[in-house]
Amino acid sequence: MYLYFGKQMKKRSSPYALTFVINFLLWLLLTATFAIDELISGVIISIIVSLITAPKMKILNGLNIHFGFLFGLLKYLAYFFYALIKANFDLAKRVLSLDMKIHPGMVEIKTTMQSDLGKLFLANSITLTPGTLTVDVYDNRMLVHWIDVPEHLDIEATTKAIVSKFEDYLKEFVK
Amino acid sequence: MQLAGEIILLIGAIFIFLGALGLLRMPDVYNRIQVGTKAVTLGVIGVIVGVALIHPLWWSKLFVILGFILLTSPVSSSAITKAFYRSGIKPWTKARKMKGKKKKAQKEENKETSS
Incomplete structure (x- = not known):
């Protein structure tokens, strides 16, 4: 015991x-x-x-605290703000266009983040980036609402399109 | 400094306005939450940065506010969406999208057959 x-x-x-x-x-x-x-x-x-x-x-x-922790965090934040601003211009274009070019739908993605904190960061990043919104998180799956779903996508391609870049940045400072 | 702060404040206000417009124009709950979260988050960031430029002594408190907003706003919107999803509301534009797809497919077929 x-x-x-x-x-x-x-x-x-x-x-x-x-x-x-x-x-x-x-x-x-x-x-x-x-x-x-x-x-x-x-x-x-x-x-x-x-x-x-x-x-x-x-x-x-x-949190994965090591030598390059702060550097990784700053790099992630820079990319995050870039994505946030891009998302907002994208959204402004959609809102102001007359015929609302949206094809919304639910997609599922896989994540390789291990810890809860990593999943939290990843879900927040997905929510604040172009056209995607995290709806639910299972073990290593996330349900994402995508405002402009391309045709004929499987789970691998979706994962690649939405999260893989964020995961690369996140893995430098969270597990 | 004063002028730059006011311009950034104005940009933030414009994004908040766009968020409100999106709330009116979007077709269903999920899209509305998307617009609400993203546009309003950037708008609030703009307002905070503008205030920080006008009153530089307040930067540390504004920084704390910024961090809390960036951490909590996506989480709350995600929780609301999850509640809607669990209560069984389907994203209804899916049906329309299928129609559009079918129409497109039909058009393409027609083109192929005509050519």
Whole structure:
């Protein structure tokens, strides 16, 4: 029993340090000062909050922290904003055109993301990119509503068209 | 700085307006949610960046707001869509699309036969 418990703990330990770092960054951003008394109270409050909340933040274990973590995150964000702006111009064109060139339909895609956090990021990215909206997530399938479904597509081609580029970027910083 | 901020604010407002227009024009629930989520998200980003340019001292709080909006807005729209899907609402334009396909196929057949 003890061994089993120990294994479980090793496998998915609560991310206390990570929660503390995120809390403290949030505190810095919200107070927007570097005064020493603010910093001290921020550290104390972050420790208390992370002690309480870290056991419930196991989703953060999906983060793959290594040397190129921040670089990967920035690259992903750059591509994400590019896709978001492209999506909006695409949508504006569709909304303003007189004969609404839409062929909506539901498609299914496969994902290779392992962790819940990776799936969350991927679903959010799909929702905010051109013409697609995540409806449901199963184990490694996602149901996606696509505003302009091309004819004769199987699941592989759909996956390639919608998610594979995002997955490449995401895999640099989440599992 | 003031002028740039106001221009970006205006662009954000235009995208929010386009989102509202899309809500009126789109045929069914799923398409409406798509327009609502995307256009309004970019619109809100535009508004936040514009405010950050006009009041540069507020950037950190605006950054936090931006992060929360980017994380939560797609999730909430996805949850709403899932609720609609589970309650059995089919994307009805599918039938129309099939008709269009058939028509196209027929036209192509006609062309082939006539040529």
